[in-house]
């Protein structure tokens with residue numbers, strides 16, 4: 001293999017969670033070189049090593065198999081969603097898919113994780129994501145600054161509650177855009193939130 005790159009591959013957001021079909025796993029195993037590394041990340045994406053010059057063709061093939069393909073590294077990860085066990089409507093599956101389409105794969109100063117839970121049980125652990133969205137009845141609460149790594153790990157703090165379905169994508173997109181504009185170098189999102197302050201973020205999305 002010549003020069004290599006990595007693709008971040010995940011199944012669609014669906015009831016049951018991050019479930020691959022046998023055909024999709026077989027496809028992932030055959031599209032790239034037999035010596036390629038395939039890494040299971042902690043954020044529900046597989047990093048698949050592919051030849052740089054075949055990247056586009058492989059991406060097309062994976063997408064044709066129903067998989068989602070995003071840039072690896074310094075970008076927003078695909079939405080880390082729950083299993084929607086309470087049902088598509090009650091847990092907000094369609095809203096989560098819309099949010100994922102709007103926010104996944106955006107180039108950011110550091111990798112950014114955005115979590116989504118369809119109810120307050122929060123089994124997708126949204127409070128330890130950079131941005132966490134929790135559906136509460138018909139609206140959404142948004143938390144920011146969750147950080148699971150290091151000895152100074154922290155829980156996300158409630159930024160806003162009662163966000164309507166229509167406002168959800170604009171609010172999360174505004175946070176991502178602001179982080180892209182205002183982060184100092186490779187400033188982590190949790191540090192960015194501390195420096196900018198919750199009050200300023202609240203004003204930004206008001």
Ligand code: SF4
Nearest residue numbers: 082083085118119123
């Ligand atoms: S967050 Fe709620 S709806 Fe989603 S899988 Fe967990 S318990 Fe089910």
